[in-house]
Amino acid sequence: MLAAVTGVLLTVAGCSSASSASSSSAAAPAPSASVTTAPSVTTAPATSGASGTPGSSAATPSAPMTPLAAATGQLTGTQLESVLLPAADFPAGFATPSGSPITSGGSLTTGPATYNLATISCATFIQHLGTVGFGETAMVSGSVADSGQAYDQLIYQFSTASAASAFVTGIQALAGRCGSFTATANGSTGTFSLQAAQGTPVGGHPATEVLQTGTLAKSKLVLDTLFCASGVDVFAASGVGVGGAAAPATPTKATIVYTLMQRQAAEAVLG
Secondary structure (H helix, E strand, O other): OHHHHHHHHHHHOOOOOOOOOOOOOOOOOOOOOOOOOOOOOOOOOOOOHHHOOOOOOOOOOOOOOOOOOOOOOOOOHHHHHOOOOOHHHOOOOOEOOOOOOEEOOOOOOOOOOOOOOOOOOHHHHHHHEOEOOOOOOEEEEEEEEEOOEEEEEEEEEOOOHHHHHHHHHHHHHHHHOOOOEEEEEOOEEEEEEEEEEEEEEEOOEEEEEEEEEEEEOOEEEEEEEEEEEEOOEEEEEEEEEEOOOOOOOOOOHHHHHHHHHHHHHHHHHHO
């Protein structure tokens, strides 16, 4: 999430973006990911998360969201890359920055998490969300950006549904202790804040919204992310605003997450 924040600042503010986690390491910040949204569902405009109130931008798409089955299957990061929405599905002007997407590669991973959400520092969390290291079996993160704005999209796949749910619960708990903290990116140190709130369920699955605000290199940032655990997967989408710009709201984060769920189900069948 803050990896997305850092990435967005780096990309939207014109700095260099991170390279793919499969070729670098989990320590590399995620690119200015902007959660891609599904164009197939017509959405209604949502209020911006820049208001500082989590949940304020989680508008419900105008098209109904019917319940979706819990995500199953174990796809590699490379396979999950095809689940992400392409830049063409976003509003005109949004493009994929260099270094996006980041994936865990062509094989499943095992072993304990490098980053424990119960003990990780707030700064480390925002710098590494969107990369490998959270105990996942596979992951992918991508973004699209325009001047001052971006969308991020994330998928973390775990070995069990309980592990996926625990990941979202862990993020919500972490946000509770990260009301104010400092973080460094690209040589600049900024002050940030995380707030978490229950989001509107997506496809029948519970969701958590996390709002990140802050200032880095005199540039104000707002990153509004919706996390939803469905089966073994955690799907997330963010709207990002930099330099005082509001986070983009159409399509909505819920629409993006819902479409990611649909695309994952199709890829799992093909896989």
